[in-house]
Structure formats: structure tokens, C-alpha cells
Amino acid sequence: MKIFALLHTQTDGSLPKAALETLTAATQLSRQMDGTLTVGVLGAKAAAAADTVAGCGAAAFLAVGDDAVMQARYATDAAAATALIQAADAEIVLAPGTSRFARCLPGVAFRVNAQIDTHIVAVCGEGGAVHAQRWFYRQRILGSFSRTARPWILLVDGGVNAVWQGTAGAANAQAVAVAFTDEDVRTTVTGIEAPAADAQTIRPDAQLLLVAGAGWTKKQKDGQYHIGDAGRLIQDFLKQAKASLGSSKSLVDIKSEGQETLSFMSHMNQVGQTGSTPRHAKGLSTCCHGEEPHVVGWRFINERRAINLDPNCGWAQGKADVVYVADAFEVITKVNALLTV
Amino acid sequence: MTNGFQIVVCGSLVPDPLQTLEPVTTPQGPGLKNETMLPSVLDPWSAHALFEAANLAKQIAGSKVYLVSLGPKAKLQQLMMTVAQKVPFELVAIDGSASGFTDAHVVAAALADAIATIPGLDKSRLLVFGGCASASRDASVTMQLVGERLGIRDQFAGVDEIRVQADGSFTTLERIEGGQYLVSACKGAPAVLAWATGNLPEPPNNPQIGMANMRGVMPALMKAKPAAVGVGGIVYEKTEIPAQKRATRIVKDASTDDIAREIVEWIKK
Numbered sequence: 377m378k379i380f381a382l383l384h385t386q387t388d389g390s391l392p393k394a395a396l397e398t399l400t401a402a403t404q405l406s407r408q409m410d411g412t413l414t415v416g417v418l419g420a421k422a423a424a425a426a427d428t429v430a431g432c433g434a435a436a437f438l439a440v441g442d443d444a445v446m447q448a449r450y451a452t453d454a455a456a457a458t459a460l461i462q463a464a465d466a467e468i469v470l471a472p473g474t475s476r477f478a479r480c481l482p483g484v485a486f487r488v489n490a491q492i493d494t495h496i497v498a499v500c501g502e503g504g505a506v507h508a509q510r511w512f513y514r515q516r517i518l519g520s521f522s523r524t525a526r527p528w529i530l531l532v533d534g535g536v537n538a539v540w541q542g543t544a545g546a547a548n549a550q551a552v553a554v555a556f557t558d559e560d561v562r563t564t565v566t567g568i569e570a571p572a573a574d575a576q577t578i579r580p581d582a583q584l585l586l587v588a589g590a591g592w593t594k595k596q597k598d599g600q601y602h603i604g605d606a607g608r609l610i611q612d613f614l615k616q617a618k619a620s621l622g623s624s625k626s627l628v629d630i631k632s633e634g635q636e637t638l639s640f641m642s643h644m645n646q647v648g649q650t651g652s653t654p655r656h657a658k659g660l661s662t663c664c665h666g667e668e669p670h671v672v673g674w675r676f677i678n679e680r681r682a683i684n685l686d687p688n689c690g691w692a693q694g695k696a697d698v699v700y701v702a703d704a705f706e707v708i709t710k711v712n713a714l715l716t717v
Numbered sequence: 718m719t720n721g722f723q724i725v726v727c728g729s730l731v732p733d734p735l736q737t738l739e740p741v742t743t744p745q746g747p748g749l750k751n752e753t754m755l756p757s758v759l760d761p762w763s764a765h766a767l768f769e770a771a772n773l774a775k776q777i778a779g780s781k782v783y784l785v786s787l788g789p790k791a792k793l794q795q796l797m798m799t800v801a802q803k804v805p806f807e808l809v810a811i812d813g814s815a816s817g818f819t820d821a822h823v824v825a826a827a828l829a830d831a832i833a834t835i836p837g838l839d840k841s842r843l844l845v846f847g848g849c850a851s852a853s854r855d856a857s858v859t860m861q862l863v864g865e866r867l868g869i870r871d872q873f874a875g876v877d878e879i880r881v882q883a884d885g886s887f888t889t890l891e892r893i894e895g896g897q898y899l900v901s902a903c904k905g906a907p908a909v910l911a912w913a914t915g916n917l918p919e920p921p922n923n924p925q926i927g928m929a930n931m932r933g934v935m936p937a938l939m940k941a942k943p944a945a946v947g948v949g950g951i952v953y954e955k956t957e958i959p960a961q962k963r964a965t966r967i968v969k970d971a972s973t974d975d976i977a978r979e980i981v982e983w984i985k986k
Contacts, residue, residue, distance in 0.1 A: 392894075448899060450872040475893040479874040482861035491822060491950050494857050507954065512817045513732070514852050517740050519747065519818070520955040562904040563871050569890065569898040578896025584984060617984055629918070643877070643914045644896050649734045649852060650761040650914060660980070669734040680963070681983065683976075687967055694962035700976045701969045710977030715984075 377411035377501075380466030380527075381434070382418075382457060384476055387446075389421030391428060394472035398532045399540040401499055402470040403432055408501030411468075414438065415547075416460035418445050418453065423549040431543030438463055439549035444556045447565035452556055453480040458487045459554045466527050468506055470499065473531040481529055490527035497536050514649050515675040534580075535655035535676065577614060577621035577640055584619040585656040585677060586610070587647055589664025590626040591684075593637050596705065607638050609708045610662075616715035620656060622647035622673070624664045648673035662704040666690025683707050721779020722906060723839060724770040726806070727828050727847035727863060728763025729788045729815045730796045732756070734852060740956035746948035747818040747956040757792050757815075759800050762848020766912040768920060769879070770846045771804030777881060782806040785831050787824060788815035790941050797934045802927035803920045808937040809835060813944035817853030818956070820949025824854075825862030827944040832867060840867070840907045849875045849911035857911070864909035872909040873901065877916060 381402035383395040399415070406413040415434040417425045422441035430437070440456040457480060461469055471477050473494060485492035498509040507522050508530055570576065592606040614621055623645040630637040647654060648670040659677035664670065666682060667690045674680060674695075681698045682691035692699045700707065732738060732755045739750040749755065759767070767784060774780035783806060786793055790812040797808065809831050832838070832845065845867065847860040857874070864872050875892035885905040890898040892913050968976065 448893075449901070450874075451870040454870075475875060475891070475899070478857055479861070479872065479891075482858035483865045483872060485822075485858070486862055486865035491820075492858055495855065512854065512956070513738050513749075514855055516738050516958065517817075517956055518959055519953060521951050521953045523950050523952065525950045559870055563901050564903075565899060565901050566888070567900045568893070569900055571896065576896060580895060643916070644892060646914070658984070660984075667735075679983075681980065687969060692965050692967055694965055696965055697963055698966045698968060700971070700980070701967065702971070702973060702976050706973045707976050707980070710973055711980050711984075714977055714981045 377409045378465055378467045379406045379409065379411045379413050380461060380464040380469045381413065381415045382460060382469050382471040383415065383425070384474070385417060385419035385422060385425045387420055389424060391417070391425050392472065392474060393539055394474050394534040396429070396540040397534060397537040398470050398472040399429060399432055400537040401532055403540070405468065405470065405499060405501050405506065406433075409506065414464045414466070416464055417549065418456045418460060420446050423547070423551070426547035426549035428544045429540065429542065430545030430547040432540060437547040437549035438552050440552050440554055442554060442556070444554070444561065448476040448479070449563050449565055450480050450483065451560035451563065454483045454487065455556055455560055456554050457481060457484045459552050461488050461490070461527060463552045469527055469529040471529065471531055473533050477531060481531060485529050488527060490529050491523050491525040492529040492531070493523070494531040496530045496532045499530055499532065511675070515653055515672045575640060578644060579618070579620040580654065582618055582620040583657045584617055585622050585654055585659040586613060586617070586619045587622040587624065587659060587661045587664050588627060588638065588641070589624040589662065590630065591663025591704065593627065593630060597703070602705065603636055603638065605705065607640065609705065609712065610638065611640065612712045613708055616712055620654065621645050622652075622654065624648065624670050625650060661691060661696065662708065666692070666695050671695050720842060721777050721781070722773065722844045723781055723783070723842050724774055724844045724846055725783045725785055725832050725835070726763065726767045726770045727785050727845065727860065728760055728767055729786050730757035730792055731760045731815070731817070731852040733758050739958065747953050748816055752816070753789070757796055759796060760848055760851045760853065762850050762912060762914070764919070765915045765917070766846040766848055766910070767806065768804060768917050769912055769915050771806070771920070772917055773879065773881065783809055783835060785809040785811070785828055787811040787813050787827055787944060787946065789813070790938055793941070794938050797931070799922070801930035801934055802922040802924065805926055805930060808930070808934045810937045810941035811944045812941040813946040815853065817855070818948060818953070819854065819946050820951050821854060821856040821859045822862060823946050823949040825859050825866065827946055828859070829863045829866035831942070832863070843869070843907040845869065845907070845909045847911055849913055860909050860911040867907070869907045869909050871903050871907070872911070874911040875913045876910045877913050879910060
């Protein structure tokens with residue numbers, strides 16, 4: 377069986393962590409299926425990136441490093457990935473579920489007459505067949521399945537496989553020619569918009585996720601709002617604990633409804649049914665109800681604790697390991713003080 | 718100056734998020750227990766796409782919004798009672814399964830075929846909107862497959878904003894890793910935009926809009942073509958809800974100091 381690990385580089389030419397995790401999955405699958413592994417790389421310094429994983433056991437390396445793929449653009453990425461998959465004559469394609477590949481690989485599947493599945497959390501070869509797992513209904517139902525169609529493209533979720541580690545060397549990646557057209561460059565990436573370094577609240581590599589719920593913006597026990605205090609406490613905690621910030625839907629919706637809320641939050645912080653499902657080792661929920669539409673977003677948070685004044689909140693119904701029935705303003709004030717010691 | 722866009726939004730129904738979902742096996746493949754009885758809502762990502770489409774149509778004269786929706790006809794009719802009151806659109810209904818276990822490739826073919834047959838469709842003015850995810854299948858591939866079937870090569874995913882210039886070109890913000898946005902400039906339609914949650918609140922119900930929409934909704938439902946949408950090429954082996962109930966320890970009557978110390982110890986472990 378021909379297994380193809382399709383990877384892309386970052387703007388500095390390095391392979392992202394998700395790509396190296398996918399390579400681990402691909403090498404394992406290749407062993408399980410007694411297959412032949414090929415590695416393809418597209419993006420900046422693609423051939424050099426292939427050299428960094430030369431020791432992965434692949435029989436061949438392919439690369440597309442043209443100027444056109446220096447930017448993450450659907451049309452040129454799709455053309456390049458199509459060329460790579462066809463050059464590899466791939467049967468199974470494993471690729472990282474990054475934003476770049478999530479954007480273009482479905483379109484590539486159509487072009488190469490492949491079938492594609494995404495958000496893959498497990499893939500293995502057994503009994504001569506390739507089996508995959510993914511979640512349905514926003515992390516509520518786990519499905520195990522396979523496909524007989526070939527090629528079959530699987531986008532692998534980050535944080536599922538170990539990062540590949542091995543020796544670099546001379547991969548001697550074969551450059552694959554791509555006939556880019558004028559139609560492929562109607563879009564131009566003009567830049568990246570990011571919060572200032574000290575204002576960035578989303579940290580995918582953080583060990584701890586802090587979730588702030590709408591309770592922070594409600595009237596407190598003195599009958600007053602303390603939204604300014606809430607913001608300071610949360611931001612101080614994020615800094616001291618080096619945590620990532622998530623939110624319930626109700627909190628981020630407050631902003632779009634024109635009410636005063638925590639200015640540093642946006643819908644990008646939303647965790648849950650209609651938000652993200654981040655992967656962190658620990659999660660601390662504060663002033664958040666713990667209802668199912670939010671908690672489905674915690675599927676991949678291993679250790680969970682919550683601070684809530686309501687002893688019967690959703691977290692207390694088997695959704696958290698520990699619920700502290702306490703005032704989050706008071707607790708986080710003390711926690712921040714202890715973290716600075 | 719642009720002559721306005723034809724904005725086609727792809728969106729369907731999903732179970733109300735507050736419902737308990739239990740997988741069952743049916744002759745057609747996996748399904749949900751009592752699926753036909755479950756209350757439905759317009760998928761939240763599709764809903765955002767629809768609201769953004771209407772917002773854009775309001776800004777650009779000559780624009781029109783279509784909603785192409787694949788689902789069981791009776792459930793679509795119920796859904797339209799609420800959705801039709803939100804923003805103006807012309808419904809194109811397709812009668813078929815909206816199950817999260819259906820094959821996105823089959824669904825995309827049905828959607829693309831329906832879009833291609835919209836009377837007066839002008840691809841030079843076409844923007845195809847939809848969600849970058851969904852509360853059912855959540856495949857994040859359907860919009861791209863639809864776009865490729867329609868021959869559209871400019872596609873954007875995880876969109877939170879579109880800004881259109883007078884000449885019809887536009888810029889987009891797409892969510893990428895690390896809470897950042899990729900900023901892109903496109904020369905103009907045709908394009909596919911798969912939306913994240915955007916920045917617009919849900920519009921309030923407007924009975925006048927509702928009445929105007931329903932004049933077209935009912936005929937659209939009556940002439941909805943059936944689509945044989947099923948599991949396609951997927952061979953399901955198992956669908957399950959993993960057991961996940963934790964033995965929650967509830968800490969009451971502890972001092973703030975003790976709670977804080979315990980939390981810090983846990984964080985540092």
C-alpha cells in the first residue's frame with residue numbers, strides 16, 4: 377500500500393508540530409500495512425524541510441517550493457497538493473489538520489477523485505484495511521469507520537500523535553512541477569493580524585486552559601458590576617499561570633450585543649458546541665455554568681476543575697473532577713498572589 | 718463598481734444543542750435515536766453565514782441572498798418558521814437526509830447541482846457562503862467540494878470578516894492557528910467563504926421579513942427535489958458515546974485561602 381505523508385512548512389521553512397505528529401502517524405500506518413511511505417512537502421524551503429525528516433524511513437521525498445506556495449492561498453496550495461498526490465500515486469494520504477490544509481485539501485480531494493475525512497483522532501492498519509476514528513455532533517459521538525475508495529485523504533487532528541523525532545539527512549527531494557495559472561493567483565495574502573504579544577490570550581501550547589464565563593460580568597454580592605476588576609484578575613492569572621483563555625458562548629455574545637464586557641475576549645476564545653475544542657492538560661472553569669453545549673468543548677481537557685457559587689451547576693454533575701463552591705473574584709485574587717510568590 | 722452579488726448560502730438543520738443525542742444503527746447506517754422527533758435549529762455556522770450574507774447584501778446594491786438547504790422537507794418547513802423571520806432570502810430546498818453521518822461528498826454534489834440550476838445564476842457575481850464547521854457532521858469539507866464542483870478557485874475557510882471595495886474586490890480575515898487572522902485580498906467573485914462565527918449578533922425576529930420570505934418558502938418546499946443522500950463511501954464500524962462521567966468532588970465551606978492553595982498546587986503539579 378502506498379502511504380503518502382503530505383506536509384507543509386511554516387513561513388520560516390520549518391515543519392510545524394502538527395506536521396511532525398502526522399509523520400509519526402504515517403510511519404506507524406506504513407509499518408502496520410507493510411506499505412511504502414513517501415513524504416511530500418509544500419511551502420517555503422520545502423526541500424530543506426524534507427531533509428529535516430530524512431531519517432523517517434520514507435522511500436521517496438517530493439517537494440514543491442515555488443514562489444506561488446510561499447503564501448497560504450487556496451488555489452496555489454490546491455494545485456501544488458494535487459501535483460504532489462498524483463506524483464506520489466498515493467493510496468492513503470495523511471496530512472496535518474492545520475488551517476492551511478483544512479482550507480485546500482477538500483478541494484484537492486475532488487481534483488484527484490479522492491475521498492476525504494477530517495478531524496481524525498486515530499488511524500490504524502488492521503486486517504489489511506485502514507481504520508479511522510473521528511467525532512461527530514461536535515465531540516458527542518465517536519465514530520469508527522473505513523473507506524475502500526482510493527485515494528483516501530485523512531486530515532489528522534493536532535495533539536493526537538507524538539511528535540516525530542529522528543535524524544535529519546539528505547532527503548534528495550524530487551521537485552514536482554506545478555503549472556500555476558493566472559486564475560490561481562487572484563487572491564493574495566497580505567499579512568497576519570495578531571494581537572500584541574502581551575495581549576495574546578490564545579496559547580495552544582499552554583498546559584492550562586482558563587475558561588471565563590458570563591458570571592464575571594454579572595452583578596456581584598455587593599450589587600455592583602466589577603467588570604474592570606474581572607478583566608484585571610483574568611489577565612493577571614493568564615500571565616502568572618501562562619494559561620490560555622477560553623470562554624463560554626454567553627460571555628462572548630455579550631460583546632456582540634453591545635453590552636460592556638471583557639474587551640480582550642472575542643469569539644475566537646469561545647469553547648464549546650459552536651466554538652473550539654482545544655487540547656490542554658488541565659482546565660479551570662470560572663463563573664461558567666458547565667452545561668453540555670459548552671462542556672463538549674472540553675472533550676480533550678484531561679483534568680478539570682471549576683469555581684462556581686452554584687453547588688448544583690453542570691460541572692458538579694460529573695463533568696469536573698473538583699468543583700469549588702466559592703467566589704471566583706476572591707479565589708482568583710488569592711491564586712494570583714500565590715502564583716507571584 | 719460591482720453590480721451586486723448573488724450570495725448563495727448553504728445551510729441545513731441540526732439537532733437543538735440542548736438535546737441528548739444517542740447513536741443507533743439503522744438499515745441506512747448510523748443515526749440518532751428518535752431523530753425525526755428531535756427539535757432542530759439552523760446549524761449555527763450556517764446561520765452566521767446567512768446573517769453575514771444578508772449584512773453584505775444590505776451594503777451592496779443589487780445583491781440577493783439565496784439559502785440552499787438540504788434536509789427532510791417536513792423539518793425544513795418547521796425550521797423556516799423561525800429562520801424566515803431573520804433576514805430576507807430565497808429558499809432552494811432539497812429533500813433529503815440532514816444526518817451528521819451522511820457522506821459530505823454526496824451532500825456537496827446535491828448542493829452544487831441545486832446551485833447550478835438557480836435561474837439567472839451569474840458566476841461572475843457569485844459568492845457561495847456556508848459554515849466552516851457544523852454541529853452535525855463537522856467535516857469542514859462540504860463548502861470546498863461545492864466550490865470545486867462549481868469551478869470556483871478562490872476559497873476561504875474560517876472567515877470572520879469580509880470587506881468589499883467599490884470595484885467588487887474584497888479582503889477577508891480567516892482564523893488560523895494561535896488566535897491569529899490571515900488577511901487576504903481577492904480580485905472578486907466568484908468565491909467560496911466558509912464562515913466561522915463572524916462578529917454579527919443574531920438578528921431579531923422581523924414578522925414583515927418573515928411574511929415576505931414565506932411567500933417563496935412554501936412553493937420552494939413544494940418543489941423540493943429529492944436527493945438520495947446517505948453514508949456514501951463510508952463503512953461505519955461503530956458509533957458510541959464514550960462513558961465520561963467523573964466522580965466530582967464538591968468543595969464547600971472551605972476557606973478562600975485553602976481553595977487558592979489547592980488550586981495553585983494543582984496548577985504547578
